[in-house]
Amino acid sequence: MTPVRPRSRILGTGHFLPPTVRTNGDIERLVDTSDAWITERTGIRERRIAPEGLVTSDMATHAARGALEMAGLTAADLDMIIVGTVTPDMQMPATAVFVQQKLGAPHCPAFDLSAACAGFLFGLSIADQFVRSGQMRHVLVVGVELLSRVIDWTDRTTCVLFGDGAGAAVVGPVAPDAPADGGRGILSTCICTDGSLAQALWIRGGGSVHPATHATVDQKLHFVQMKGQDIFKAAVRNLSASSRTALERAGLVAADLDWVCAHQANKRIVDQVVTRLEVPIEKVLMNIERVGNTSSASIPILLDQKMRDGTVRAGHTVLMCALGAGVSWGGAVVRV
Ligand code: ACO
Numbered sequence: 001m002t003p004v005r006p007r008s009r010i011l012g013t014g015h016f017l018p019p020t021v022r023t024n025g026d027i028e029r030l031v032d033t034s035d036a037w038i039t040e041r042t043g044i045r046e047r048r049i050a051p052e053g054l055v056t057s058d059m060a061t062h063a064a065r066g067a068l069e070m071a072g073l074t075a076a077d078l079d080m081i082i083v084g085t086v087t088p089d090m091q092m093p094a095t096a097v098f099v100q101q102k103l104g105a106p107h108c109p110a111f112d113l114s115a116a117c118a119g120f121l122f123g124l125s126i127a128d129q130f131v132r133s134g135q136m137r138h139v140l141v142v143g144v145e146l147l148s149r150v151i152d153w154t155d156r157t158t159c160v161l162f163g164d165g166a167g168a169a170v171v172g173p174v175a176p177d178a179p180a181d182g183g184r185g186i187l188s189t190c191i192c193t194d195g196s197l198a199q200a201l202w203i204r205g206g207g208s209v210h211p212a213t214h215a216t217v218d219q220k221l222h223f224v225q226m227k228g229q230d231i232f233k234a235a236v237r238n239l240s241a242s243s244r245t246a247l248e249r250a251g252l253v254a255a256d257l258d259w260v261c262a263h264q265a266n267k268r269i270v271d272q273v274v275t276r277l278e279v280p281i282e283k284v285l286m287n288i289e290r291v292g293n294t295s296s297a298s299i300p301i302l303l304d305q306k307m308r309d310g311t312v313r314a315g316h317t318v319l320m321c322a323l324g325a326g327v328s329w330g331g332a333v334v335r336v
Pocket of ligand 1: 038226264265295325
C-alpha cells in the first residue's frame with residue numbers, strides 16, 4: 001500500500017500595518033511625480049510608514065501574535081521561527097531572534113532568510129518541509145519589511161512604490177485522513193532564483209563589498225536601487241511560470257482556484273500574470289491601492305485581511321506567487 005504523505009496546513013494568519021498613511025499627494029511634495037502617474041503605473045494610492053522607534057521585529061511580533069491567536073496556540077508551542085526580511089533590525093543577530101525574545105517563545109531555531117519579496121514563500125516552503133517530515137510541529141513564518149528606512153525619498157523611481165508592514169502564518173500538521181480538514185493544507189510549493197539579475201535590485205552598502213563609511217553614505221549605497229523595467233519583465237515571466245508549476249504539483253488547473261493572492265508589487269504585473277493564467281479578475285485579491293509594495297509582507301498581509309473579512313473561507317483554494325530581488329521567486333497552492 002502506498003503510504004499517505006502527511007500534509008502541513010496554515011493554522012492561523014496575522015498582520016500588522018503601522019497607522020501612519022503616506023498618500024501619493026504627500027509624495028508629490030517630496031519628488032517630481034503625480035498621483036495620476038503613480039496610480040496609473042502601479043495601482044498604488046497610499047502606503048503605511050512606521051513611526052520613529054518602531055522596528056522590524058516589533059511589527060513582526062504583532063503579526064505573529066495575531067497568527068498564533070487564530071491558530072489557537074501560544075508562543076510556547078513554536079518549534080521554529082523563520083523571518084523573511086531584507087530590512088532586519090540590525091546586521092546580527094537575526095531579526096527572528098528578537099521576535100523569539102519579544103514573543104517569549106522557547107528555545108528553538110530562529111533565523112532570517114533573504115529572498116526579498118519572495119521571502120514569505122521561501123519561508124512557507126521551508127516550514128512545509130519541516131512539518132511534513134515530522135521534525136517540527138509548529139513553525140512561525142513571518143514576512144516583514146520596514147522599507148521606508150532604506151528608501152531614498154529623493155528618488156522618484158523607487159520611493160513611490162514601497163510601504164511598511166508585517167504578515168505571519170503558523171504552519172502545522174494535518175492528519176492525512178482527517179475528514180474534518182476537508183482536504184485543507186499546503187498542496188504545493190516551488191521556489192527558484194536567477195542570480196543573473198542580481199544587479200537589477202539591490203542595496204549595495206553595509207556588507208563586505210561596501211562596508212559602511214562616510215563615503216558609502218554620501219554615495220547613497222545604503223538605499224534601494226532598482227532597474228524597474230528589468231524587474232517588471234522578470235516578474236511577469238517568472239510569476240506566470242511558477243504559478244503553473246505550483247498548480248501542476250498540486251494536481252490542479254487554474255479553473256480549480258478560488259483565489260489568487262499574488263505579491264502586491266504593481267497592479268499591472270498582477271494583471272498580466274492572471275491574464276496569462278486565464279484567471280478571471282474577480283478571483284484576484286488586491287490591496288496594493290492602500291498598502292503599496294510591502295515586499296515579503298505583502299502576501300501574508302493580503303491573505304490575513306481577506307481571511308478576517310470572510311472573503312477567503314476555510315476550504316478555499318488559493319494560489320500564491322511572488323518575485324523580488326535576486327531575482328528570487330516562488331509559488332504555492334494552499335487550501336486554507
Ligand atoms: N513619477 C513620474 N514619472 C516617473 C516616475 C515617477 N515616480 N518614475 C519614473 N518616471 C518617468 C521616467 O523618468 C520615464 O520618463 P521618460 O519617458 O521621460 O524617460 C517615464 O516615467 C517612464 O518610466 P519607466 O521606468 O519606463 O516606467 P514604467 O512604466 O516601467 O514604470 C515602475 C516604472 C513602476 C517602477 C515599473 O517599472 C515597475 O513597477 N517595475 C517593477 C518594479 C517593482 O515592482 N519593484 C519592487 C520590488 S520587486 C517586486 O516587488 C516585484
